[in-house]
Amino acid sequence: MERFQLVSKRRLAERVNEYVVYAPEVARHCLAGQFVILRVDEEGERVPFTVCDYSREEGTVCILVQEVGYTTALLARLEVGDRLADFVGPLGNPTDLSSYRRILLVGGGIGSAVIYPQAKQLFGEGRPADVIIGARTRDLLIYQDDFARYAKGFYPVTDDGSNGRKGFVTDVARELLQKESYDAAFAVGPLPMMRAVCELTKQFSLPTVVSMNPVMVDGTGMCGCCRLTVDGEVRYACIDGPEFDGHKVDFEEAMQRLRTYKAQEEEHMCRLRGGVR
Ligand SMILES: Cc1cc2nc3c(=O)[nH]c(=O)nc-3n(C[C@H](O)[C@H](O)[C@H](O)COP(=O)(O)OP(=O)(O)OC[C@H]3O[C@@H](n4cnc5c(N)ncnc54)[C@H](O)[C@@H]3O)c2cc1C
Ligand code: FES
Incomplete structure (x- = not known):
């Protein structure tokens, strides 16, 4: 097996694939909450994805990718055995929920x-969390069986009511x-969604x-691209995060920044649809 080869690829939902990548160095060190940055080919963009699962024994890392634009569409064209140009990580800080016992995910x-x-x-540590997952419709809800196994209470929610509760994750969160x-x-x-959850949880302190x-x-704090304002201060998601106190994040600014390159991203997709790389 070559480094960065795709060991498996599985379609989980419309435009959502699970990829298992052979990357023993990443698998050896990564922890929940960290991410990798990959390139599909030598000329490719560097794109970040969260480590969803890993096997230290098999040297593999699992990522879930939603096809939203140019690079994620290129990735979706790869098949088992194909090799990524690179797969760097683990990056960012692991999640630290160690000081909490009763957790809502x-x-x-x-x-x-x-x-x-x-x-x-959390399940492995004997303090399973209540889990709410939401999607537009039932086919977009992922890993339902696994969540049901690992959660204390599991609450799937769909906008159209096709699976679980009809509504938004915040409706169930409020009730809980x-x-x-x-x-x-x-x-x-x-x-x-994160902003709405934070507005709600603020009411409950x-x-x-x-x-x-x-x-x-x-992904190393050098380019400044991922900057956010948290509690009135500039922070870099790649090295200071990606996790932050949601009650202190300036979501308005983050949303505005994410929209900044919309036109260029669209142009990129037009080139891909036209078959030009
Ligand atoms: C730390 C981190 C972890 C991430 N983990 C995952 C993950 O586990 N699975 C996953 O599918 N995606 C994840 N993302 C988002 C993923 O990196 C982007 O969807 C991807 O870079 C888009 O590349 P593209 O070339 O296909 O799309 P582009 O052509 O660059 O963009 C297409 C559309 O996607 C939106 N977009 C671009 N970048 C992001 C972004 N960072 N976040 C949200 N929307 C974006 C654009 O606004 C645009 O509407 C993560 C992002 C970060 C920063
Ligand atoms: S990605 Fe460059 S500073 Fe974070």
Whole structure:
């Protein structure tokens, strides 16, 4: 097996694939909450993905990728046995939920990939969390059986009610917060979702950690691309995060920054659809 070869590829939902990559050095050191930066080919963009699972014995790392643009579409064209140009990591800081006992995990869309290793780890440590995962429709809910196994209480939610509760993750979170007692929440998903969860948990004075996903380039704190404002100070998601106190993150600014390169990203996709690389 060659380094960075795809060991397996599995379609989990529309435009969402699970990839297992042979990367023994990353597998040896990575922990839940950290991420990798990969390039599909030598000329490729560097794109970050959270470590969703790993096997130190087999030297493999699992990532879940939602196809949203140029590089994720290129990735989706690869098959088992194909090799990535590089796969660097682990980057960022591992999640630290060690000081909390009763934890609420909330995942929206592909954000469920980030809360999955936390759910598994907390289960292994004998303090399983309540888990809410949300998606637009049933086919987009991922890892349901695994979450059900590892969670204390598992609450799938869909916008259209096709699976689990109809509504948003915040609807279930509100109900749980009214009747259960938690020490902390960990929320990962699209920025508007994380902002909504944080607004809710603020009302219950519940400490809340979020995992931020700004555009990244080098992943080492040098380029400044991933900067955020947290508690009025500039922080870099790649080295200071990616997890931060959600009650202190400036979500408005983060959303505005994520929209900055929309036009260029669209142009990139047009080139891919036209078959030009
Ligand atoms: C620390 C970190 C961990 C991440 N983990 C995962 C993961 O586990 N699985 C996963 O599918 N994605 C994850 N992402 C997001 C992923 O890196 C982007 O979706 C990817 O870079 C898009 O590349 P692209 O060339 O396909 O799309 P582009 O052409 O660059 O962008 C297409 C669309 O995606 C949006 N987009 C671009 N970058 C991001 C971003 N960083 N976050 C959210 N939206 C973005 C753009 O606004 C645009 O609408 C993570 C991002 C970070 C910073
Ligand atoms: S990605 Fe360059 S500073 Fe974080």
